[in-house]
Amino acid sequence: MKTLLAKKILEIDLEKKSYQLKKRDDLSHLLGGVGLSMKLYQEFRGKKPLIFSVGPLNGFFPFCSKTSVFFGVKNNVYDYYIGGSLSHRIKFAGLDAIVILGKSRSDIFLDIQDDEVTFLDYGVDFTSQGLPGRRSIIEFKTNKYLLDSYFRFSGSEADSFLNFKNISGIVISGTLNFQVRDKKAYDELYKEILTRYEYLNVKKDEFPSCSGCPMGCKNSNIGENSGNFLVHSIVGCQYAKKLYSNKDLLISCLNILDYSYTHEDIEKYLDTLYNLHNEFIFK
Amino acid sequence: MAKKILKATFENRCNGCELCILEAQRQLGKVGLSDTPVRVLRDASSSNLYFHLVIYEEALENLNLEEIVKICPTGVFEIIEEENENLIS
Numbered sequence: 271m272k273t274l275l276a277k278k279i280l281e282i283d284l285e286k287k288s289y290q291l292k293k294r295d296d297l298s299h300l301l302g303g304v305g306l307s308m309k310l311y312q313e314f315r316g317k318k319p320l321i322f323s324v325g326p327l328n329g330f331f332p333f334c335s336k337t338s339v340f341f342g343v344k345n346n347v348y349d350y351y352i353g354g355s356l357s358h359r360i361k362f363a364g365l366d367a368i369v370i371l372g373k374s375r376s377d378i379f380l381d382i383q384d385d386e387v388t389f390l391d392y393g394v395d396f397t398s399q400g401l402p403g404r405r406s407i408i409e410f411k412t413n414k415y416l417l418d419s420y421f422r423f424s425g426s427e428a429d430s431f432l433n434f435k436n437i438s439g440i441v442i443s444g445t446l447n448f449q450v451r452d453k454k455a456y457d458e459l460y461k462e463i464l465t466r467y468e469y470l471n472v473k474k475d476e477f478p479s480c481s482g483c484p485m486g487c488k489n490s491n492i493g494e495n496s497g498n499f500l501v502h503s504i505v506g507c508q509y510a511k512k513l514y515s516n517k518d519l520l521i522s523c524l525n526i527l528d529y530s531y532t533h534e535d536i537e538k539y540l541d542t543l544y545n546l547h548n549e550f551i552f553k
Numbered sequence: 554m555a556k557k558i559l560k561a562t563f564e565n566r567c568n569g570c571e572l573c574i575l576e577a578q579r580q581l582g583k584v585g586l587s588d589t590p591v592r593v594l595r596d597a598s599s600s601n602l603y604f605h606l607v608i609y610e611e612a613l614e615n616l617n618l619e620e621i622v623k624i625c626p627t628g629v630f631e632i633i634e635e636e637n638e639n640l641i642s
Binding site for chain 2: 329330332355358359362402403404407418419420444445446447448449450453456457460464474476477478479480481482483484485486
């Protein structure tokens with residue numbers, strides 16, 4: 271491995287109402303998503319972390335439209351994946367993961383814009399926070415948390431965990447633009463992937479879609495849990511598993527974004543992940 | 554001389570995938586959601602999720618509009634030609 275980019279982790283402490291951005295070179299070998307989340311969970315386990323993380327391709331390539339949501343309750347850990355616009359907002363906020371630690375004393379809204387966090391008391395007009403067109407809103411509605419009033423977590427445990435932390439809502443806005451060195455090659459690869467409908471495991475439909483996915487499938491709002499480690503590390507959609515479990519394609523995508531992962535790196539990474547995975551009891 | 558304009562004629566078909574934004578941004582050499590020629594706003598005020606499109610015509614001037622039309626999976630856009638009143642034919 272030569273040049274891997276440091277991971278940017280936004281740590282939010284609900285008890286102290288404080289936050290800090292950390293650039294972590296030591297985590298750069300972890301692609302992202304479930305791999306990054308497991309490592310962060312291990313580190314912060316005592317503070318009951320709720321971890322949102324994305325992978326290197328979110329925002330940059332089609333069908334990489336999920337966000338990993340990782341947390342633990344008692345001896346069990348949960349890895350959920352939510353769709354919608356969230357992964358693009360986190361990526362364009364310049365973040366790889368958001369780690370929410372501890373529990374707020376009272377109901378709280380988090381307004382996250384890039385690497386800054388505002389702690390809002392319950393009762394503010396939450397929907398007026400964030401930047402329209404560049405924000406995702408997670409909000410408690412009736413009996414569950416919804417993202418943009420449509421997309422939901424794949425299990426009620428995530429709702430319970432957010433509730434336990436006294437988080438009434440989170441708005442995340444991403445304002446950063448990025449550049450890719452070889453624009454022509456990037457555009458060609460992007461469009462080539464976009465045409466590979468035959469590799470997808472889902473039919474096109476007319477429902478709201480996740481960002482970066484044209485399909486509008488009927489399951490876009492349901493979310494996912496567990497599944498293919500590699501796909502959930504780049505945090506792609508499970509319906510695009512055939513596409514992104516192809517390591518040649520994956521490495522082409524990574525290399526075009528200046529990540530220098532090789533086949534060997536990916537194999538080593540997967541070994542690391544399986545070892546980490548054995549330390550937890552997944553639900 | 555006719556000027557080509559991108560119109561979100563069938564906005565009600567938008568599924569919020571944002572591929573149009575990303576296409577326009579790629580043409581401008583960027584990846585992200587800031588300073589975009591096209592913006593997709595989410596309206597979740599009713600029980601369903603709807604999308605509204607805002608198009609900044611001036612920012613689209615030098616872009617390949619056909620590519621933006623082509624990338625939309627639901628056929629939201631069309632290109633219309635409008636006479637430029639400032640030019641004497």
